[in-house]
């Protein structure tokens with residue numbers, strides 16, 4: 001029963017209610033030009049991708065900004081990199097024009113507040129995600145103009161990943177899990193042996209164990225073994241110690257430092273823990289979608305010497 005009917009019941013007769021006109025709410029103005037520009041850029045990028053993707057994968061340097069990468073010195077070079085997400089007609093910028101050069105063989109830590117864009121940056125430089133504009137040169141390949149299928153080839157041949165969750169196959173042993181990485185690698189001649197790798201991660205005795213028979217730290221070490229079996233040029237980690245206790249976390253970091261030193265693999269990790277930055281020789285601070293600060297550290301600490309909490 002509505003208000004009018006309630007009153008009619010109370011007074012016992014029909015009543016007239018004056019209708020007050022309902023004011024229409026003003027609609028929020030949407031800036032369609034921003035979204036239009038965004039979509040136009042994407043269209044151009046798509047056309048260039050079609051034209052250049054194969055050439056880039058064959059080693060041709062293609063730039064959209066006019067910049068030429070210095071591949072002797074740098075493993076990664078970003079030039080005016082922008083990435084945004086579009087929801088409906090609203091654009092949320094996440095990377096807002098990043099310029100960045102990372103040296104070959106460095107141990108790099110990316111720090112920054114929650115939501116600042118660390119994971120997005122890592123995904124972009126590792127070929128897991130694409131930017132909207134700017135150049136992302138990794139080992140000279142401009143990832144911003146690679147087709148999805150060519151990005152997959154790039155990842156398979158050049159980069160290894162370690163995630164917070166170890167993502168091991170439960171029905172395979174530690175050795176077999178590592179071999180999944182090895183089988184994906186094209187250039188067999190530069191492979192290490194699985195035995196070498198298990199020696200590096202300190203798990204030669206556990207090669208035949210299944211994931212459920214291993215601790216979290218051991219599983220994470222196997223995921224490092226799998227990444228190393230590709231003999232990647234760059235090893236990426238998104239919070240690789242995030243699910244581990246202090247002891248296991250330090251152990252995993254020790255291995256990453258050893259891999260960086262022994263195989264000269266560039267290691268790049270994202271972390272919330274600022275103490276972990278002490279083991280890096282380059283520390284990048286991301287803030288609000290931009291690089292706030294880059295610090296060089298000439299005397300990195302061993303993982304056993306850093307504070308943890």
Ligand SMILES: Nc1ncnc2c1ncn2[C@@H]1O[C@H](COP(=O)(O)OP(=O)(O)OP(=O)(O)O)[C@@H](O)[C@H]1O
Pocket residue numbers: 085092094112113114115116117118119120121272
């Ligand atoms: N697929 C998506 N769609 C829309 N917005 C997204 C998407 N992915 C990320 N974002 C937004 O982009 C911003 C940056 O996210 P990102 O995960 O890169 O931050 P982060 O620094 O790694 O954060 P955290 O430390 O909390 O993991 C956040 O505001 C997030 O909400």
